[in-house]
Amino acid sequence: MSLPTAAAVRQQFLDFFASKGHHIVPSAPIVVKDDPTLLFINSGMAPFKDYFLGNKPAPYKRIADTQKCLRVSGKHNDLEEVGYDTYHHTMFEMLGNWSFGDYFKKDAIAWAWELLTDVYKLDKDRLYVTYFEGDAGDKLAADSETQELWRTFTTDDRILPGNKKDNFWEMGDTGPCGPCTEIHIDLRSEEERAATPGRDLVNADHPQVVEVWNNVFMEFQRLADKSLVKLPAQHVDTGMGFERLMMAVSGVKSNYDTDVFQPLIQFIAKEVGVEYHGTAPAKVTDQPTTENEKTDIAIRVIADHIRTIAFTIADGQLPSNVKAGYVIRRILRRAVRYAFSSLNQKQPFLFKLVPVLADQMRNIFPELKAQTAFVQRVIEEEEIAFLKTLETGLRRLDALEESARANGSHIDGKTAFELSDTFGFPLDLTALIAREKGLTVDEEGFQKELAQQKNRSRNAQETEQSDWTVVADTDEQPAFVGYDHDSAPARILRYRK
Ligand code: ATP
Ligand code: MG
Ligand code: MG
Ligand code: MG
Secondary structure (H helix, E strand, O other), X not given: OOOOOHHHHHXXXXXXXXXXXXXXXXXXXXXXXXXXXXXXXXXXXXXXXXXXXXXXXXXXXXXXEEEEEEOEEOOEEOHHHEOOEOOOOOEEEEEEEEEEOOOOHHHHHHHHXXXXXXXXXXXXXXXXXXXXXXXXXXXXXXXXXXXXXXXXXXXXXXXXXXXXXXXXXXXXXXXEEEEEEEXXXXXXXXXXXXXXXXXXXXXXXXXXXXXXXXXXXXXXXXXXXXXXXXXXXXXXXXXXXXXXXXXXXXXXXXXXXXXXXXXXXXXXXXXXXXXXXXXXXXXXXXXXXXXHHHHHHHHHHHHHHHHHHHHHHHOOOOOOOXXXXXXXXXXXXXXXHHHHHHHOOOXXXXXXXXXXHHHHOOOOOHHHHHOHHHHHHHHHHHHHHHHHHHHHHHHHHHHHHHHHHHOOOEEOHHHHHHHHHHHOOOHHHHHHHHHHOOOEEOHHHHHHHHHHHHHXXXXXXXXXXXXXXXXXXXXXXXXXOOOOOOOOOOEEXXXXX
């Protein structure tokens, strides 16, 4: 069976909303430079925040796009799930359509249904939808309008009430908010569906009964005193996980079995000489029990993380020891360690994946193709630097295992700090390896040690913000070129040793 291509499925979404009067815009860069509350774009609406807040007028009343998103820090952090489950990624594309004071619930619901069932031909019997059940504290009644609208398209046993956590969206402590309706799909076999109805598994972390699309109806504003007032205009904000949509239209049981990930996975498997079997632990919290599970997790983690690493670098965020740069370095080191420990890659490896990804994404995100050599160079240098200490650090951790077990299965803060300071192990990497060994880490103790060290070297910290210096190989100063440029200027990077 040949898989539907990512390019075609993405285009169908954009064409569909263009046919409904939407203006199609390119994805904003994944790296956020001017918002103190956010390091990376984590949802399709984030670049449009100002329109919802009324700080700027929206240039079009209807917009649709695919937005590169990252969920690795702050309120949304899916890092721990990645590789262990089959439908959360660090970087993913969020397809979205927006109405700024234009259409509202009726059209949004009708179009969502039309797209999924007429265009993508998803089985209506496998779709479940939710509506907000109301909240006494907020004096909000159930969103019966949404419930009624869904009755035009599906049966009552597939229309489920949902609580404030899942079905009432808020931008922050204050600001625009409103009820939402989610669309879930049940991709289990007929036998499994006959045994347990899909409705019982909605929002229950089942890997084949997953949320694909969230449609938010912004009609309120949350004030500082926590009360709600009606907004002067009503807006629609929707987000559909593209990789999950690909899983649904491909009729497979994992995002990794789609055309989005298969080119990367096949490349990794061939390079390292290990077959990909597509196995996963029964629960996200379980450790792999077979060698196949172990290598499959590593392959998924690497296929996932390389997207995050490559796109953030292409969008202007270099790995470093602070803030967003450190988030990227941590993810990169996590991927290096999986390649090293589970796939026996003792030499730089991740950088080889960049051309595969760049080719795959060249039409929709040309910024990566334009900077392939540059991005590869940064990643390879990072790999070289970390591989120098990785093996010794891992040995140190192995040696610790016994004493940690004697110490209540706990790695103390001082040791975790030493691993970070001497061997370049970010805390979350130590925690991950500890988790695999059935140990925990004293994170508070680690933070204490870190604070002490910061005090000691405050001056150095303030001047040295980054490990990378960028110099031009021409007389011209290199300017960062973001996406939609055909080629990046020649840039030479020097890694501070
Ligand atoms: P979930 O409950 O599965 O974690 P969510 O409710 O956190 O999803 P939303 O914030 O509603 O997700 O985002 C809109 C859509 O984006 C979701 O319906 C889903 O399809 C997709 N999505 C969310 N998080 C991820 C992720 N980490 N990887 C891939 N797709 C995601
Ligand atoms: Mg989530
Ligand atoms: Mg959810
Ligand atoms: Mg949701």
